[in-house]
Amino acid sequence: MIRVPIKNKKDWCIAFLILFVIIYYLSLHYDYRIEEFMIRFSPDKMNMMNYPGGWGNFMFVGFSMTILVIIILIITKTSSKWMIITAIIGIAFTGIMFLGFIIHTNLIVDTSKSMKATSVWISGYEDNINIHCSIGEKITDELIASVVALEAKPNSERNKPQSTTDTSADVVYHIWISYPEKYGQSYDLIMYADGYNIYSYHGGGTPDTRVYYEDNGFLQNLQDIIDTKLIN
Numbered sequence: 001m002i003r004v005p006i007k008n009k010k011d012w013c014i015a016f017l018i019l020f021v022i023i024y025y026l027s028l029h030y031d032y033r034i035e036e037f038m039i040r041f042s043p044d045k046m047n048m049m050n051y052p053g054g055w056g057n058f059m060f061v062g063f064s065m066t067i068l069v070i071i072i073l074i075i076t077k078t079s080s081k082w083m084i085i086t087a088i089i090g091i092a093f094t095g096i097m098f099l100g101f102i103i104h105t106n107l108i109v110d111t112s113k114s115m116k117a118t119s120v121w122i123s124g125y126e127d128n129i130n131i132h133c134s135i136g137e138k139i140t141d142e143l144i145a146s147v148v149a150l151e152a153k154p155n156s157e158r159n160k161p162q163s164t165t166d167t168s169a170d171v172v173y174h175i176w177i178s179y180p181e182k183y184g185q186s187y188d189l190i191m192y193a194d195g196y197n198i199y200s201y202h203g204g205g206t207p208d209t210r211v212y213y214e215d216n217g218f219l220q221n222l223q224d225i226i227d228t229k230l231i232n
Contacts, residue, residue, distance in 0.1 A: 023064045027057040042105035044152045044211045052185050055101035066090025107183045112148045123174040139225050146218040
């Protein structure tokens, strides 16, 4: 067995620094899983493309370091006072990171309400439709306003499509609205529509991460702009 002698405070500091680096490396290795967990606590219009990295990693490191330090304190039979202090610091740090993530993601999503979009694209891959909408046109502004105002369906229905049997809508339209960088992160409001369903991906892009929205006139605005652009 290899023993690492820890004789003084300097040795402990070095040991904890090495431990921190190892745990942080592990957090990067499992970064995608951490993101999938964290995004559940963000607004429904936040997507993985705009996920602000770092918060989940530091939560993981803070929580893991707290557990390991407490274990070390137990093994070394250190006063319970220091275990309590360690637990309080660890919980506080993790809580601050979690709160910071919630605030940051809400601020990022809210840029769609406080800032002007820089570009709007509509794609319909099945129909080979690829439309670049002109910012400032009334029809484009109405589309943007309806997308921003979309409200998710109630919790019991937000992950269920309106229809699973109607196959009349063969084209799924992809609406991509981009905003300039703010709060250290650019934002892309991405929505999908097929004729009776409006949804976004609140996670990894699989059907179980879809969030469905109530139509507020968005589908008609979308059809109007598609008809107008295709005719022109």
